Amino acid sequence: MSQKADDIRARESEHVLQTYKRQPVVFVRGRGSRLYDVDGREYLDLVSGIGVASLGHAHPGLTAAIADQASTLLHVSNLYYHPLQAEVATRLATLSGLPRAFFCNSGTEAVEACLKFARRYWYTQGISARTEFVAVRGGFSGRTMGALSVTHSDHYRIPFAPLLGPVTFVDPDSPGTLVAAVTDRTAAIIAEPIRGEGGVRPMSQAFADAIVEACRKTGTLYIADEVQTGLGRTGWPFGFQRFGLQPDLISVGKALGSGVPVGAALVSERIAQTISAGDHGSTYGGNLLACRAALFFLEQLMDRGLLDHVKEAGDHLERRLRTLALTHPVIAEVRGAGLMRGLELQIDATPVVDHAREAGLLVNRTDEKVVRLLPPLNIEIDDIDRGVDTLDTVLATVEAEVPA
Numbered sequence: 086m087s088q089k090a091d092d093i094r095a096r097e098s099e100h101v102l103q104t105y106k107r108q109p110v111v112f113v114r115g116r117g118s119r120l121y122d123v124d125g126r127e128y129l130d131l132v133s134g135i136g137v138a139s140l141g142h143a144h145p146g147l148t149a150a151i152a153d154q155a156s157t158l159l160h161v162s163n164l165y166y167h168p169l170q171a172e173v174a175t176r177l178a179t180l181s182g183l184p185r186a187f188f189c190n191s192g193t194e195a196v197e198a199c200l201k202f203a204r205r206y207w208y209t210q211g212i213s214a215r216t217e218f219v220a221v222r223g224g225f226s227g228r229t230m231g232a233l234s235v236t237h238s239d240h241y242r243i244p245f246a247p248l249l250g251p252v253t254f255v256d257p258d259s260p261g262t263l264v265a266a267v268t269d270r271t272a273a274i275i276a277e278p279i280r281g282e283g284g285v286r287p288m289s290q291a292f293a294d295a296i297v298e299a300c301r302k303t304g305t306l307y308i309a310d311e312v313q314t315g316l317g318r319t320g321w322p323f324g325f326q327r328f329g330l331q332p333d334l335i336s337v338g339k340a341l342g343s344g345v346p347v348g349a350a351l352v353s354e355r356i357a358q359t360i361s362a363g364d365h366g367s368t369y370g371g372n373l374l375a376c377r378a379a380l381f382f383l384e385q386l387m388d389r390g391l392l393d394h395v396k397e398a399g400d401h402l403e404r405r406l407r408t409l410a411l412t413h414p415v416i417a418e419v420r421g422a423g424l425m426r427g428l429e430l431q432i433d434a435t436p437v438v439d440h441a442r443e444a445g446l447l448v449n450r451t452d453e454k455v456v457r458l459l460p461p462l463n464i465e466i467d468d469i470d471r472g473v474d475t476l477d478t479v480l481a482t483v484e485a486e487v488p489a
């Protein structure tokens with residue numbers, strides 16, 4: 086790393102709370118699927134800020150929309166109306182089938198809102214003892230106290246106990262345990278259609294069927310945590326649609342603002358009817374800048390062919406990764422859907438991520454052995470090929486270093 090980069094890292098390490106284990110690279114600009122570091126080096130970005138830079142970097146249309154909004158009106162608070170929340174909410178309703186949205190600023194806030202709205206629903210029904218949640222082993226829903234309570238990892242949970250309870254975690258490979266765990270005290274089941282942080286592990290159809298059965302038997306609600314899988318990432322508008330599920334609540338974030346922080350909790354009409362003014366709120370939630378960015382993204386997804394592109398590019402990526410797995414014994418499994426893919430390795434994924442970065446390619450490690458790919462949704466097919474070609478070389482290097 087250059088002196089410039091070292092100086093930035095040194096200042097950060099002194100004054101920024103050390104909650105992140107960052108990689109040794111300082112980015113200063115981007116364009117499309119490329120990022121450039123402080124020394125001018127180019128990287129192909131197959132991480133897109135963990136699925137946030139959904140339109141790549143510095144998208145000209147998004148840049149123009151944001152600039153226009155910034156020079157018109159940024160924020161008025163939720164004390165007043167502005168025209169954009171309704172437009173974004175209408176599009177989200179069309180995509181999800183859930184008619185109402187609450188706007189917030191992140192995925193974890195969207196999950197918090199869903200948990201609160203689920204409890205509020207039962208409270209309004211006069212069933213105030215129905216407060217429990219059922220979540221999934223290996224699931225991740227964020228790190229605020231409520232979202233952390235339905236996140237499985239002890240590593241994240243233990244130092245902050247006691248958390249919100251009771252929460253029962255069930256084994257996603259054992260659908261019967263879900264049905265047994267859900268009772269007439271369960272407010273809601275929360276489950277990601279593909280566990281993202283948990284290693285890009287898709288829900289099985291049997292587990293999805295168990296959610297349907299548990300909801301039918303007990304009347305409990307289903308919260309689809311779509312923060313990572315939602316809004317086109319899997320080649321479907323929402324990941325739950327692959328399984329024929331009908332959630333009562335959906336959390337969204339990441340891709341929605343294409344880099345501008347915005348999240349939303351989407352709710353069914355029967356839940357919406359139980360929510361009153363003051364039940365929940367956010368000073369920034371759904372401000373004009375966030376909504377303008379979200380609207381631009383949703384227009385690309387719904388009207389400009391982005392969803393079809395994800396399907397095509399996602400199929401191409403899958404084909405290339407499956408071929409890669411045939412020639413690299415270090416790859417144990419290829420998983421995922423659309424442009425959300427994971428390569429489970431026989432070894433810790435760290436050397437792959439490091440060698441790839443040194444070769445100008447950004448990929449991400451999750452759940453220790455998994456190389457996760459979350460490229461921009463508008464990535465070009467040629468760039469997918471370039472990325473997989475580089476991975477091919479990197480895997481060969483790693484295999485030579487650490488025989489599988």
Ligand code: PLP
Pocket residue numbers: 135191192193194196225226227228277281282310311312313314338339
């Ligand atoms: N839910 C899921 C499924 C996620 O993947 C994440 C983040 O990775 C979150 C919730 C939390 O979102 P955020 O980091 O925007 O608060």
